[in-house]
Amino acid sequence: DIQMTQTPSSMPASLGERVTISCRASQGISNYLNWYQQKPDGTIKPLIYYTSNLQSGVPSRFSGSGSGTDYSLTISSLEPEDFAMYYCQQYDSSPPWTFGGGTKLELK
């Protein structure tokens, strides 16, 4: 199975700050990489699919990039509602699809 390593596991940040979360795959995943946000109440929302495509309704302050084994999610200017957990997920070639361990974005 492809292992996904997310860093950092937690990140204190301030409103208006630009932050980047990283995700590294144990082998190349050909940009088959999604990002999700989980709010404290447990609800999960998709943010980005295929590395850099914003899901419908996702604010433009979110962006994704990467290639090969290394990918990142950037929030250009943190809003109060962005403090949450973030997960990357790969879906390259064949199942099982696997997730990163998550990054908790906390208010500094």
Add this chain to the structure above:
Amino acid sequence: QVKLLQSGAELVKPGASVKLSCKTSGFTFSTSYMSWLKQVPGPSIEWIGWIYAGDGGTNYNQKFKGKATLTVDKSSSTAYMDLSSLTSEDAAVYFCARGVTTFDYWGQGVMVTVSS
């Protein structure tokens, strides 16, 4: 709008089985793929498998073969997951989600507690 409504929290005894439901609305269920995922504190999310509502075809994570069984009822646009021979390792929050590789809508999750 698209909704995935999961059944309520479950408290089950070790060795027992449980059937979780995911009632959908707002999209054409009969031509959709539904996936199930497991989240344990850590935190960590694991993909269990998917089912195609059209013909009931399934694909399971090898880790969950024999543990999870996915079914659908097209008449009620509901997806189900049976979990068998429950142990403490199965205690988790389980989510249903629409999609096979990219999950664009998620249920609210259901907590399964395994305790005697």
